[in-house]
Structure formats: structure tokens, C-alpha cells
Amino acid sequence: DTGVSQDPRHKITKRGQNVTFRCDPISEHNRLYWYRQTLGQGPEFLTYFQNEAQLEKSRLLSDRFSAERPKGSFSTLEIQRTEQGDSAMYLCASSTLDGVGETQYFGPGTRLLVL
Amino acid sequence: AQSVTQPDIHITVSEGASLELRCNYSYGATPYLFWYVQSPGQGLQLLLKYFSGDTLVQGIKGFEAEFKRSQSSFNLRKPSVHWSDAAEYFCGVASYQKVTFGIGTKLQVIP
Numbered sequence: 001d002t003g004v005s006q007d008p009r010h011k012i013t014k015r016g017q018n019v020t021f022r023c024d025p026i027s028e029h030n031r032l033y034w035y036r037q038t039l040g041q042g043p044e045f046l047t048y049f050q051n052e053a054q055l056e057k058s059r060l061l062s063d064r065f066s067a068e069r070p071k072g073s074f075s076t077l078e079i080q081r082t083e084q085g086d087s088a089m090y091l092c093a094s095s096t097l098d099g100v101g102e103t104q105y106f107g108p109g110t111r112l113l114v115l
Numbered sequence: 116a117q118s119v120t121q122p123d124i125h126i127t128v129s130e131g132a133s134l135e136l137r138c139n140y141s142y143g144a145t146p147y148l149f150w151y152v153q154s155p156g157q158g159l160q161l162l163l164k165y166f167s168g169d170t171l172v173q174g175i176k177g178f179e180a181e182f183k184r185s186q187s188s189f190n191l192r193k194p195s196v197h198w199s200d201a202a203e204y205f206c207g208v209a210s211y212q213k214v215t216f217g218i219g220t221k222l223q224v225i226p
Contacts, residue, residue, distance in 0.1 A: 004158075031212065042119075042205050042216030043159070056213070091158055095212075101147045101166035104214060106159040 004107035025094030121217035138206030147209035
């Protein structure tokens, strides 16, 4: 069990550019989540996948955001035409059922700065 | 919709002192509750969780939390704080897979 990994850990980009982040979940976990965390706030849910199916998207996920999980393993989160308000930490989590409930395990995050 | 309130944004304790971080939730059904810890620039690490059963749950690093349904609370406690516990702590409630988090409590530990 190597944990959830995310790449890159840091990204600086100019406004208007596109960026893509990758998340590799814990291997046996079939659910994968994306959250966004801005300074001084808790993480906010963006979207989640069960295997390759994207089952829920938050209203926070504007049309400029797209997430994929093509083979039910790793996932990518793309932001098109970045804006300064997109600057945040983007966290990925994967989950497993623990008998009664589900526990999410988080990766180290990708910190995005849009100049 | 569910919500989580962490009323203390910042807490300072002396090393060796006891700690209690407050968490109140709003959720219509039986909640799944979590505490995570985040060090600067890092992701969230699970400390403990409550799904059902015993309302006093033990976690890692000597932390425990007590679920009190009548008070809609899930407070985190530690009897003796170590300098390495300085971090930000997030309480969360799960509903239909996604977790709703509070704003977090930043813990400072002074020698």
C-alpha cells in the first residue's frame, strides 16, 4: 500500500493557460474523489468517480474544469483558461468500504498558483 | 444539506497539556464522522472515524473522540499534547460518499 499519489506537487501558471493534474489512488480502491482547498478553508468536494464513471459533480466545478478516470485507475483533473481564483490546493482521495462505512484516504495535494 | 462547525479557528496549548477540539455537525441521519490532520503544505491524514457502535473512538497518535448525538458533537481530545501535534485539524461528516469539512482548527503548541 503506497498511498494516494499526486503529480505535480506544485504548479505555477499564467492566467489563461491550461493545466492538468494527475492522481493515482490506492490500488484496490474503486472510488476516487477530487477536492479543492483554498487558504484558510476546509476541503470542498468537486467530483467523484466509481471505477471509470463520474457519478457526481459539484456546482463548484465550472465548465472550465473536467475530470476523467479512463480505465478506473488513475484520474486527471484539467482546468482550462485558468483564472486567479483557481489558485488553491487540489486534493485527491480514494476510498474503501470498512464494513459499515467508507473511509477516504488523501494524497499530498497539488498546489496551484495562477499569476 | 449537512454542515460542520469548528468554532475555534486557532488554539494554543502548552506542551504536555490536555487538548480538546470542538466539532458540531448538522445532518439528518446517523452521521459518519471523521477527524483529519493536515501539516503545512501536505494532504490530510486520517486520525479517527465514527461509523457506529461505541461512541468513544480511539485513533492514531493518542487521539480520541466522543460522539454525542444529543449535542450533535464529535470533539477530539488528547490527554497530553506533543510539539509534533502542531498542525491544522479538520472535522468532517460524510453523506452519500462526499465528506463535508469544517473550516479547521489550527493548533499551536508552545514549549
